[in-house]
Amino acid sequence: DAGIxxxxxxxxxxxxxxxxxxxxxxxxxSYMFWYRxxxxxxxxxxxxxxxxxxxxxxxxxxxxxxSRSKTENFPLTLESATRSQTSVYFCASSDPGGPEAFFGQxxxxxxx
Amino acid sequence: xxxxTQSPEALRLQEGESSSLNCSYTVxxxRGLFWYRxxxxxxxxxxxxxxxxxxxxxxxxxxxxxxxxxxxxxxxxPKPEDSATYLCAVRTNAGKSTFGDGTTLTVxx
Numbered sequence: 001d002a003g004i005x006x007x008x009x010x011x012x013x014x015x016x017x018x019x020x021x022x023x024x025x026x027x028x029x030s031y032m033f034w035y036r037x038x039x040x041x042x043x044x045x046x047x048x049x050x051x052x053x054x055x056x057x058x059x060x061x062x063x064x065x066x067s068r069s070k071t072e073n074f075p076l077t078l079e080s081a082t083r084s085q086t087s088v089y090f091c092a093s094s095d096p097g098g099p100e101a102f103f104g105q106x107x108x109x110x111x112x
Numbered sequence: 113x114x115x116x117t118q119s120p121e122a123l124r125l126q127e128g129e130s131s132s133l134n135c136s137y138t139v140x141x142x143r144g145l146f147w148y149r150x151x152x153x154x155x156x157x158x159x160x161x162x163x164x165x166x167x168x169x170x171x172x173x174x175x176x177x178x179x180x181x182x183x184x185x186x187x188x189x190p191k192p193e194d195s196a197t198y199l200c201a202v203r204t205n206a207g208k209s210t211f212g213d214g215t216t217l218t219v220x221x
Contacts, residue, residue: 004155035211042116042199042211043156058208090155099146099201100209103155 003027006091006104013111019078021107023091029102031094032074034058034066036087037106043090049074050096081111114139116202118212125219128189133198133215136182141205145183147176148199150214156199190219 007022025032030051035043035058045058047066055066063085065077078085089107092100115138125131137145144163148156160169162178169176173194175186185198195218201211 033209040213042118042213043201044211045208048208059210092155097143099144099158099161099203100156101158103157106153106155 004091004093004102004104006089006107009105009107011107011109013081013109015082015111016080019081019109021076021078021089021091021109023074023076023104025072025074025091025093025102027093027102028071029093029095030071031096031100032068033092033094033100034064034074034076035090035092036060036085037090038087046076046089078109081109083111085109086111114202114204114210116200116210116212118198118200118215120215121213122216123218125187125190125217127191127219127221130186130188130190132187133185133217134182135185135200135212137200137202138181139202139204139210142202143205143207144203145178146201146203146209147183147185148201150197150199159198187217190217192219192221195219 004025033048034046049055049068091104117136119134147159150156160176165180177184197214197216199214201209203209
């Protein structure tokens with residue numbers, strides 16, 4: 001099915017562990033984005049990518065690493081998880097210049 | 113610094129009671145303003161893009177409008193299924209989108 005798939009949907013991890021959140025899209029959109037959404041707030045951009053092997057920082061990149069070796073995949077890694085990274089993470093994709101038109105279902109991450 | 117402010121934070125309406133949600137923005141070089149609907153536990157669903165002052169877009173009971181400083185999402189004769197959080201976002205010349213905190217709409221039957 002076409003769309004954006006995020007995995008896992010839920011994750012509990014311990015402080016200091018490395019965690020990778022996966023994002024896969026079938027639209028062949030060139031742009032992909034990672035956002036975090038904290039309770040009662042809007043979305044804050046972590047990283048985005050304009051194409052394979054091209055990534056750039058967003059508003060809140062510290063503590064996160066991304067890669068994009070293939071157009072369809074855009075994993076987000078928390079190198080050493082902290083409690084402040086407890087959040088819901090959304091992946092999105094778009095065509096160049098267009099809105100983030102398609103969002104995944106989100107990954108709810110809890111760092112204990 | 114780009115800023116997006118949505119008001120009110122929460123809005124409770126009776127079914128059929130029309131109202132408007134506000135999204136005011138301060139940005140350098142607006143490339144587009146976007147509206148989304150977000151249901152609990154789900155990702156945002158794209159609704160509209162507005163590019164220039166005076167532009168309007170409609171979809172069922174929703175109409176979005178844009179001025180040089182703000183956008184309104186008008187909801188006409190809402191139904192309970194319109195209950196959701198509505199987010200607006202602005203895209204600037206830097207190519208990134210900045211989101212507001214959203215308005216949570218509850219429509220009572």
